[in-house]
Amino acid sequence: MPVMAAPPLGDRPAHAPPVDKRPEQIRAMFGRVAPAYDLLNHLLSASLDRRWRRRAARAWRPLARGATTLPALDLCCGTGDQALALRAEGARVAAADFCLPMVALARRKFRDRSRRRPGPPPSPAPLVADALELPFGSNSFGAATVSFGLRNVVDLDAALAEIRRVLAPGGQLLVLEFALPRRAALRALYLFYFRRLLPLVGRLISRDRAAYSYLPASVLQFPQRQGFVERMGSAGFADGAWDELAAGIVCLYSARRAP
Numbered sequence: 001m002p003v004m005a006a007p008p009l010g011d012r013p014a015h016a017p018p019v020d021k022r023p024e025q026i027r028a029m030f031g032r033v034a035p036a037y038d039l040l041n042h043l044l045s046a047s048l049d050r051r052w053r054r055r056a057a058r059a060w061r062p063l064a065r066g067a068t069t070l071p072a073l074d075l076c077c078g079t080g081d082q083a084l085a086l087r088a089e090g091a092r093v094a095a096a097d098f099c100l101p102m103v104a105l106a107r108r109k110f111r112d113r114s115r116r117r118p119g120p121p122p123s124p125a126p127l128v129a130d131a132l133e134l135p136f137g138s139n140s141f142g143a144a145t146v147s148f149g150l151r152n153v154v155d156l157d158a159a160l161a162e163i164r165r166v167l168a169p170g171g172q173l174l175v176l177e178f179a180l181p182r183r184a185a186l187r188a189l190y191l192f193y194f195r196r197l198l199p200l201v202g203r204l205i206s207r208d209r210a211a212y213s214y215l216p217a218s219v220l221q222f223p224q225r226q227g228f229v230e231r232m233g234s235a236g237f238a239d240g241a242w243d244e245l246a247a248g249i250v251c252l253y254s255a256r257r258a259p
C-alpha cells in the first residue's frame with residue numbers, strides 16, 4: 001500500500017483548547033447520537049467515510065500463527081462499519097466499543113450481514129469493552145483497526161499500550177483519524193466548514209448540542225501526521241507511516257507491533 005514514509009519534521013495541530021474526554025461524558029454523548037450516527041457520517045462526509053474505511057480495510061494483511069490466521073480487532077467500533085469492511089476483505093473480526101447503544105447497532109449489522117452473505121469467516125458479535133482495559137489475552141490479534149476512535153479516548157498513550165498488548169509481535173495497527181489539510185487555503189476553507197457548518201448540521205439532525213461541536217474541538221487537539229507517528233513509536237510500534245486521504249482531511253496511519 002502506498003503509505004507515505006514519515007518525514008523528519010513533526011506536524012502538530014495549532015493550539016487548541018483542552019476537550020472534556022471523561023469516559024462517562026464520551027460514552028453518554030455517543031449513546032445520544034448513536035441513532036443518527038451513520039446518517040450524519042455519510043451526510044457530513046458526502047459518503048467519503050465509506051471509502052476511507054474501505055481503504056483502511058484493504059491495507060489489512062493477514063498474520064498467521066502456525067496454521068491459523070489471527071483474527072483482527074476493530075476498536076471503538078461504533079456502529080460496526082469498519083469491522084464490516086474488514087470482514088469483507090476476509091478477516092475474522094472482533095469488534096468492541098464501550099458505548100452500548102453503538103454496540104447494539106453494530107450487532108444488528110453483523111447479524112444482517114451474516115444473513116445476507118453467509119459463509120466464512122465467522123466473527124463473534126461486537127462486545128462492550130473499554131479500549132483502556134480490553135477483555136482479551138496478550139498477543140491475540142494479528143491486526144487492530146481504530147477508525148475515528150482514538151481521538152476520543154481519555155488517555156491516548158494508555159490506549160496504544162493496551163492495543164500493543166493484545167497484538168501479536170509484528171501485528172498491524174491501522175488508524176483512521178481526521179487531520180487538517182496542509183495547504184493554507186484549503187485548511188482555511190475546511191476550518192470554516194468544520195467549525196461552523198458541521199456543528200450546525202450535526203445539531204439539527206442529531207438534536208445534540210454538544211456532540212458536533214466536540215468533533216472539531218477533539219480533532220484540533222489530537223496529534224497529527226508525524227506527531228501521531230511519534231506517539232505510536234513511544235508505545236512500542238515500529239514502521240510508523242501515514243497516507244493522506246481526501247486532500248489531507250483524514251490520515252490513515254499504519255505501524256507494526258515491534259517484537
Ligand SMILES: C[S@@+](CC[C@H](N)C(=O)[O-])C[C@H]1O[C@@H](n2cnc3c(N)ncnc32)[C@H](O)[C@@H]1O
Nearest residue numbers: 030076077078097098099102130131147149152
Ligand atoms: C466517532 S466514533 C467512531 C466509530 C467507528 N469506528 C466509525 O468508524 O464510525 C468513536 C467511537 O469510539 C468509542 N469510544 C470512545 N472512547 C472509547 C473507549 N475508551 N473504549 C471503547 N470505545 C470508545 C465511542 O463510544 C464511539 O462509538
